[in-house]
Amino acid sequence: MNASDQKRLLREMIFYRRFEERSFEAYMERKIGGFLHLYSGQEAVATGVLEMARCGHDYVITGYRDHIHAIKAGAPPREVMAELYGKETGSSRGRGGSMHIFDPTVNFMGGYALVGQPFPLAAGLALACKHKGTDQIAICFLGDGANNQGTFHETMNMASVWKLPVLFVCENNLYAIGTRIDRSTAVTDQYKRVAAYDIPSSQHDGQDIDVVMAAATNAIAHVRGGKGPYFIEFMTYRQRGHSMSDSNAYRSKEEERLWLERDPLKIYGERLKKAKILTDKDIAAMEKSVLEEIENDIIRFAEESPEPRVEDLNKYCLDDKPDPRWIGPLTQGEQHG
Template sequence: METSDQKRLLREMIFYRRFEDRTFEAYMERKVGGFLHLYSGQEAVATGVLEMARPGSDYVITGYRDHVHALKAGAPAKEIMAELYGKETGSSKGRGGSMHIFDPTVNFMGGYALVGQPFPLAAGLAKGIKMKGTDQIAICFLGDGANNQGTFHETLNMASVWKLPVLFVCENNLYAIGTAIDRSTAVRDQYKRVAAYNIPSSQHDGQDIDIVMEAAKKAVDHVRSGKGPYFLELMTYRNRGHSMSDAKGYRTREEEAEWAKRDPILIYSERLKKAGTISDDDVKNWEKEIDKEIEDDIVKFAEESPEPRVEDLGKYVLDDNPDPRWIGPLQS
């Protein structure tokens, strides 16, 4: 990989971290309401996998921890922040919020609050791709907790039988909300559960973006070549709690400290420094630039954007401009 790309990737991950940190601040200031699930600590997964795919063209879908997947897919940061603020200029016009970012212009097909629901939706996107006959793929990012839903088993089975072009990325962060994987799941290694459905799968370190990219390339190539689905398990850790109200009483501080040493931004920046690709100053300068961009451009946009109009409450429930030939009403 070119050093310019390596620098770009590191800068992207730093951007994602600081974007999430800033949403946290906005939440504490009560400018962002509802639930807020942050991705900090898992950046190498979405960044590395999508770097090996075609963001903007391949379809991406995920759960409620969705800001960074949307960003890497190409959704404008301003619109995501505005969505968190519930503004009309937001990705979902303020109707969805943090958990429901949508941007079909870059084929980011949403964040969903029902754990495990994106499995079948992703397979459906893949079915749509197959019908259209393009070489796109669908990529579904979900956590280990989602694998205990029936949709995991049902969808993997159908995706395999129908050879759908879908890549399932399991971000195994070891906790399903606040319940440790060993306390909720008979098998810790999620990729082993997939063998029952005749889908190739593998498990890798999700904290080292170089390892993620190498594994993702193979997985993406497999799916794109028409061989059917692939299940990629990436071992990772979220730095923060499940959502904002989470005091993390279910994890030890020692465990958190161990994982902090394996922070994806730390690992990659140390590697690039060692190779002489970047200096300490580079990182500091990026952080300054990023913070300025987030403040002056992104947060300002969100804060200054208009709220949705209450008169528009009933918009978007059904097609707002339906064809009377199908809808009627019947004249009787």
């Protein structure tokens, strides 16, 4: 990876952090409603894995902490922010909100609020890739908490039996909402759990993007090479609560402090400085340009975009232009009476 790519990656991660923190502010101003789950602290995982994937070609799917996965997959950040604002220009036309970002134009197939539901959907996307005979793969990002759903076990089994081209990325941030992993899960090393399904797996540091990229490269090569699914676990930590309504009373200040020292932006920034690729001044300038972009372009777009029309309430429930050959109504000639 050359220096310009390294600089771009650091800027991307800074951008993702600022995007999330700015949406926190908009939430406090009540411009964003509902539930808001922020990705701050886990940026190296989605950024590193998707850097090694073929975004726009491969399918990407995740849970409700989905803004950054969508953006790195190729969804325009303006549209993601407009979705948080519930606007017609949003990724999901204001109908989905924070937890349901979709952009099928880049094969980002959604954020889902049901924990563990994306497992089978991801395997289905992979089944479609295999059926069409393309070299696409499906990448499913979920947290450690999702692995206690039945869908985890059912899907791992089928993905393995059918050798589906799907990469399961487990972002182990140690907490299932507010319950620490060792209090809810018999086997805390998540990568060990898929051994029961004969799926190769590995565990890595999720805070160091270089480690993430190296691990993802191998995992993606395995899956794209037709060898079936792979399960990759990254140890990470969310810096904010599960959602905005989180008391955060279940974690110790000491634990939070230790993980803040392992902030992925800090780790990568220090490395680039040490390698003389960037100076403190360069990083400060990067921060400034990110803040300006978010304020002047992204927030402005979201603020100025129109609301969906209430008259369109029933739109998108079913296919709005159905073919009468399949739908009907039944003609007189088709009636028996």
